[in-house]
Amino acid sequence: IKNATVWTNEAAGILERATVVVKNGKITFVGSGNYPTPLGARIIDAKGKHITSGIIDEHSHIAISKGVNESGQAISSEVSIADVVNPKDINIYRQLSGGVTTAQLLHGSANPIGGQSALIKLKWGFPAEKMLIDKAPDFIKFALGENVKQSSSNYSKRFPRTRMGVEQVYYDAFTRALAYEKEWQLWKDGASEKKPRVDLELDILLEILKRERFVTCHSY
16 A cells, blocks of 8 residues: 555654555555565555554444343353354444454443453454454453443342442452362362362452453443
């Protein structure tokens, strides 16, 4: 791509009459001045046009199959959006056309502690496994506010129903996770003969306490 105005979003700032070279789906060069055209390249004259970095959507609910909330209980840390990525969602195509390249697919905000996130590269025509970013950092959805306590609903009777209840959910959850970790440590040290039962919910909460998993919190 030649003769473009490139917004680098870096120290280089805005480059005029710049060249961008893309090879095998990867940007290999960005800069001003003369640059030798790769052999056999397709050349696009971008005079009068602007090029920006791709957009990263940090909070998205697209491309999720069969619902975004596991709202039957206040803590659903054991569930994962990565298991239900829908590669046929037309919104992937539409967002690519608008410049979105990457997204964090989040569990909904019905629970104080929701499910695990999926970090994806938007790709149209690829299976879900090809969209998941390999070795991406792990995230989980937390939420505060009206959605969590559901007190505006005439049907939900699930705890919590107040903001003080939401706070207590967090205290209770991490207290149980620490006790769970202690049980495993006692068994590993030989101080206990009873092997603890694996708890998928608490395993994820321990990852948070160990800073192995990041929290994305929906707050209002």
